[in-house]
Amino acid sequence: MDLGFPWWLRVEHFLNLVFISFLVRSGIEILGTYPKLYRSQHTVAGTAWAQFTVQRAPKHKYYTVGGEYDDYSPRLSLPGRGLLGLGRYWHFITVTGFVTSWVIYFVLLVFTGQWRRYVPTSLDTFTQAGHDMLAYLAFTVPGAVEGMPFNAVQQLSYGFVILVLTPLVIITGAFQSPAIANYFSRITRAVGGRQVIRTVHFLCLVGYVAFFVVHVLMVLIHGYAHETSKMVFGSTDLPVAGGIIFTVSLIVVVALHVVATRWTLADGRAVERLHNVVVRPWSNLLYRLPARMHYSRSNVSGEDVGLQNTTHNFRGSGRPPEAKEYLALMANGYDDDYVLEIGGYVERPMSLTIRDLRELADGHSQTTLHHCVQGFSSIGRWRGITVSDLLDLAGPLPGATDVVYTSFQNMGRDDALYEGGTYYESNPMIEARMPQTLIAFELNDEGEIPAKNGAPVRLRMETSTGFRSLKWLERIEVVNRYDIIGQGRGGYFEDADFYDRNQLI
Amino acid sequence: MRVSEHVRPGRKRAPLLRYVRINLPRATRLLLLLVVAVIGAASAAVALSDHPPFAFATPILWAVCGAAVVFGAMGLVTSARIWAWGAGIAVASLLVYFGGLAGDAPYVWNGASVVLAATWNVTLLASIGYLVLFWALRYGTIVAAPDDQNFMD
Numbered sequence: 061m062d063l064g065f066p067w068w069l070r071v072e073h074f075l076n077l078v079f080i081s082f083l084v085r086s087g088i089e090i091l092g093t094y095p096k097l098y099r100s101q102h103t104v105a106g107t108a109w110a111q112f113t114v115q116r117a118p119k120h121k122y123y124t125v126g127g128e129y130d131d132y133s134p135r136l137s138l139p140g141r142g143l144l145g146l147g148r149y150w151h152f153i154t155v156t157g158f159v160t161s162w163v164i165y166f167v168l169l170v171f172t173g174q175w176r177r178y179v180p181t182s183l184d185t186f187t188q189a190g191h192d193m194l195a196y197l198a199f200t201v202p203g204a205v206e207g208m209p210f211n212a213v214q215q216l217s218y219g220f221v222i223l224v225l226t227p228l229v230i231i232t233g234a235f236q237s238p239a240i241a242n243y244f245s246r247i248t249r250a251v252g253g254r255q256v257i258r259t260v261h262f263l264c265l266v267g268y269v270a271f272f273v274v275h276v277l278m279v280l281i282h283g284y285a286h287e288t289s290k291m292v293f294g295s296t297d298l299p300v301a302g303g304i305i306f307t308v309s310l311i312v313v314v315a316l317h318v319v320a321t322r323w324t325l326a327d328g329r330a331v332e333r334l335h336n337v338v339v340r341p342w343s344n345l346l347y348r349l350p351a352r353m354h355y356s357r358s359n360v361s362g363e364d365v366g367l368q369n370t371t372h373n374f375r376g377s378g379r380p381p382e383a384k385e386y387l388a389l390m391a392n393g394y395d396d397d398y399v400l401e402i403g404g405y406v407e408r409p410m411s412l413t414i415r416d417l418r419e420l421a422d423g424h425s426q427t428t429l430h431h432c433v434q435g436f437s438s439i440g441r442w443r444g445i446t447v448s449d450l451l452d453l454a455g456p457l458p459g460a461t462d463v464v465y466t467s468f469q470n471m472g473r474d475d476a477l478y479e480g481g482t483y484y485e486s487n488p489m490i491e492a493r494m495p496q497t498l499i500a501f502e503l504n505d506e507g508e509i510p511a512k513n514g515a516p517v518r519l520r521m522e523t524s525t526g527f528r529s530l531k532w533l534e535r536i537e538v539v540n541r542y543d544i545i546g547q548g549r550g551g552y553f554e555d556a557d558f559y560d561r562n563q564l565i
Numbered sequence: 566m567r568v569s570e571h572v573r574p575g576r577k578r579a580p581l582l583r584y585v586r587i588n589l590p591r592a593t594r595l596l597l598l599l600v601v602a603v604i605g606a607a608s609a610a611v612a613l614s615d616h617p618p619f620a621f622a623t624p625i626l627w628a629v630c631g632a633a634v635v636f637g638a639m640g641l642v643t644s645a646r647i648w649a650w651g652a653g654i655a656v657a658s659l660l661v662y663f664g665g666l667a668g669d670a671p672y673v674w675n676g677a678s679v680v681l682a683a684t685w686n687v688t689l690l691a692s693i694g695y696l697v698l699f700w701a702l703r704y705g706t707i708v709a710a711p712d713d714q715n716f717m718d
Contacts, residue, residue: 197683
């Protein structure tokens, strides 16, 4: 069979150039907001194996994760300037195209027999690859294997990138989604936890960049016009025209990046709309994956990494409220004064003290992995009552669609990193009814939740990223529409920044 | 308050490579030793061949090999910071390679076998590799045991 360079392979090659370059740049943006990589899911301070920041370590004993991000140049990352939400939008928009394209390519490889171009059918391929490597090291250019479009080293390296590296990057990327990681909790744990998966995902990025550098070098060594002609016309018959057309296409890719970056920095909401059209149709399917995490006691205590106190290590990602009423509650130990109001579109509005909540919870707890949108993770055992149980008690009226949570926290007043506004969050009924969507009042069997983690009562929403698990909960309202609250996007960060309310990835 | 280091006056950001800090001290130490071992082994292989790159190259190649052996032993047995010595070995190997360019280097087109030519070029590539790693070490991008990046956060 003449393997050659069929048209769909050439199209895939060009699309990969676009997709992977966008994925790398937006991936760097995402990395930059928590520019540290770990080998343990506990993200213990001082144990990162790599950092990508020039920020001096904070001297304060308590610093929020919001101050962790570094400000990368828009020339490097997409869109740059520490805009995580927009970087995520681009990553997910591009991932949609990249995965679709790879699946189609994979199917075509299988059904056309073109898989032979990548998969060695004999052990001789490896022996030949060794000879070819020696030839390259001897500064000579090895020829193609008979009947193949390229030599054995190329076959193995392309095969590795397309059939190993790409599935690996897709799977490790998918497991960055809290909905997927927490549904397939056993797999997450079996491979070492979220931070290990995040590290592997990053190493895949390094793999792509390294491949790109070597690939370009090889194209230059084998002859730029000769090689690019194959990717344009499928043959080496028109090297000059092929070289020119390929060069123009490279310029188009660069232009796409410039336009995308400037457009994003100028009109983030437009990118958000594009994201909602492209990504939501598939990301909303993840609502079918309820979290089902049950970490062990050793995970909670951090014994596996020698931690003395996991609760102390459980990162805070916001500053506790400085409102007088909250400070008074704190001074009195919450128990006697705190009242959680549940109202809105319900049959039976109610007020519950922590004692009431404890009684209703009847000892229920869940041990879960926290997925910060920026990247850190912590494991905690949360004692509390499910939102679903509370909703059953309150009785949502017909037409109730969403649950809105309001915090004591006012961002501008309490956290210098952000503009003003009451912190709130909402979720659709399907998310509120999930078995691990919880109103928590105790952490790690060590008594009340610490102030930095949302005392006295907070929301846990295990299928989504951490900022949606609202802390310092003041009241819950069941509503029949959320788009008339705040700026109508369903939460503080959804309003003030660029985050999707349907944040399952 | 956020304080960024390495940002020059009038600039918003630090040079790109300042952002990269790898903290794998033991792996880095082993990698540095491995690269010098490759330089030494390749030099020995060229010295053993019947195609010296230039007149009187053989003793120099053996000297590079011997230095690499001592370097490797020091690196494995002690915790000494010997990286500048390794740079010396790499530079010596590079000088031998450049000497070969002026002489009769064992390239394929000079009549050497593919294996010998590859081995000869490995002395170049490994030496450059070590010098790049040595620069990264000095710049703070990587760190080798017994040192540590001392990340506090």
